[in-house]
Amino acid sequence: MKTVRIGFSRRTGRAMVVGLVAVSLFAACSSDADSSTSDGDSSSTATGAPTSDAPSTDAPAKQGGTIVIGAEQEPDCLDWIATCAGSIWGSYMMQITTIPVVFNVRQSGDDWLPALSSIMASEPVVTAGPPQTVTYTLRSDVTWSDGEPITSADLKYTALQIRDGEDILDKTGYNLIDDIATPDAQTAVVTFTAPYAGWKTLFSGSSGVLPSHILEGNDRAALMKDGYSWSGGPWIIESWKKGESVTLVPNTNYWGDKPKLDKVIFQFTADTAAAFQAFNSGQLDALYPSPQLDAIEQIKAGLSGANVEVQAASGNLEALWLNNASPGLDAQPVRAALAYSIDRAAIVNKVYGPLGVEQPAQSFFPPILSAFGGQDFDVYVRDLDKVTSLMTGDGWAKNGDGLWAKGDVVASYRITTIAGNKRRELMQQVLQEQLNEAGFGVTVANASPADLFGTLGPNGDFDLGLWTLVTTFPDPGLSYAFDSANVPSEANEFSGLNLTRTNVAGLDDLLRQVDVEVDEAARLAATQKIDQLIAESVTSLPLAAVPNILLTAEKIGGSTSINPSEGPFWNLEQWALVG
């Protein structure tokens, strides 16, 4: 299963909001990890590594009470494995809180890694094969909200629904399942048709485990899309009033720690400015805003009586994507010159500086996957002499307009992003200015998400692109975006997501090795080589991890923090009223 998305790749809604929905905390760099500042009446914490038990307040937590959280998006449907389930907010609010998974994502040191969930009795046993098999052993005392046990039949049902179903959001990994045996109620053995290194994404991330005793033999989509009354998590969906709100109440049959709050209401707030005013007025008790400019400005201005948590160690990586097939950009020296033309630190500072994020990303593995990447892009700092040297060395000279030209080709490029995204438009302006100074012409050619990712990207009808790579599960596969076999073409029925037409000698083999290598050490070595190779060939340029921001009222305590993979409500059962 691919867990990383380009822009809106698979989960359309999520993607459109692309990086939009980037949330949480900043703290990106380790040097900032322990810093904490106070600004007026609000407290602000910058952290790269929030922990599940980090209290946001010293006041004692109460049992009971209701809180209202502002939600800036409404999901389209709750049938999580279907194509209509594309909203990251839907996942944050109702999937994470009600659907059990095999692996959660939890912090381990500085890294966010798959961690065995509480429904599992032991670590799955993997045999490399061939054929590769994974044996899952469930606990016998974990149940759905109706008291029925969570069993291997649920794993089998989920796997087959995804593998064989229609209108499925993401079949990655499941399409490699040959067979799933259930020798007993607690054991499931999955046999693959081909090696699959990302097996930990199965029954985790965007799919989870579905209750076969309720859904099997019925129309799953019909039973789930408008909401469901069962749960395998700490919360139950009490109601979903379309356009208005979602209400969660505790699952009294949950086997783990029970929620402290009696009720959590997510109220849909479409307008950021109004949402902040509602937060200030106490109508909303928490916000998880996209780090758009207006939200950043509001935070910069100070929020009365609020805890502000900003985290840069997110799974969202904003990058300048280069179409490696565009005239000029098909040559490594030109791409490198472009990289040396850009002051990435200045851009990051301008956009995210108010949140304390100042350092650009130096790898295509986002912070959530930092263990797999390196710092290979750190050589690309603005150096106009180097630009001149690279361009002239490749046979380019400046024309009368001051732009680099070689024969009939002028180094003038369109830069495309999602229209209306003010943060990216600001980035475009800065890029335009910097690249113009370096002798590159840049014109803005923005498009709707559907056009960008549905037409322009697959057809290669762009030169430079600004969008975000969204990682929702810490698995380091990058082949979907950089393997030459995934360049959209008739051969792959235009299903490839290598929109940049990256084709670097030796890279494909490494990417494919990461996809199938079960040995973690060998996999790590391969990912680091990948990062190095991408940086050397400058197929694209990482800009910044998009920080996540969580605002909570002072009355909320217990334990609030952002999980860069599962969002800010991953431990909602630990939230409580205080004081």
Add this chain to the structure above:
Amino acid sequence: MLRFATRRLVRSVPVLFVGSFLLFLAVRSAFDPLSKLRQLRDPEVIQRETERLGLDRSVPVQYMKWLKGFVTGDWGVSVRTSGDVRPMISDALVVTLQLLVPALILATVAAIAVGVYSALRQYSVGDHVLTALAYIGLAMPAFWFGLVLIQTLAIWPQRALDLEEPPLYFVGLHSPGQPHSLLDTARHLVLPVLTLTVGLVASWSRFMRSSMLGALSSDYVRTARAKGVPRRQVVVNHALRNSWGPLMTVVALDAALLVGGLLITEQVFSIPGMGRLFLTSLLAGDVSVLLPWMFVTGIAVITFNLLADIGYGLLDPRVRL
């Protein structure tokens, strides 16, 4: 009168028919019903949906199929939510009407009052003040005015009076998790209705003033005054009655457009009405919602025009000829 209304109603049918076909053409040429599915890059899914939606047939055939479905209540399934389109639109319409009806009533009453006052006291201080306010109202963007109202009528009073919650709410139409009550709904409605009303009053009051001035300077008013009819009676029975007609047309046209045009107000106040439904569907390229949405707003335009014509006919018997 009945014959007049029937005649206008019958004339509306071909207008609706032609209008719906043009809408269908426009939407089908501007949007790809499968745009979201194409992002999945699954040719089998694309093929299946193409056949299911009849996209491989000619446009007139597609239109007739769609129209038949619409008339029989089968408005299709949303590409975005996989839910039935009809309840989506009817729910949104009800919400919008909750906002629109009080705003229209308030705005009409206020516009008539302001317009009549300004016309009767032309170039007075009061007229100048109201004229200035009207221009300010016209110049203010709804989203900005909405935020100003939130700040001045909700946030500041809350802080000044040290209240636990603002006296007026500005998120949604109901407090979530609480039983619906008239007071709660009213506290949610005041700010969006006011936001909407101010813009309408600003525009309509100018229209009413102009219309009233025209009536006051007309021969029949002069004649009535010359015959000794009391001023109040002249104003109410002659001038005002003749000024209502044009205003009614403007109100009807604006009301029809507002059925689908409250996008900004609904966005600022997080109200799940027709405007937000349109925006969400537009961004998702959800043709299955956009088409009936436009058809419904088209019906609203024709219906309100019809009502305006009937009203005009009631006020002025000459138009029934």
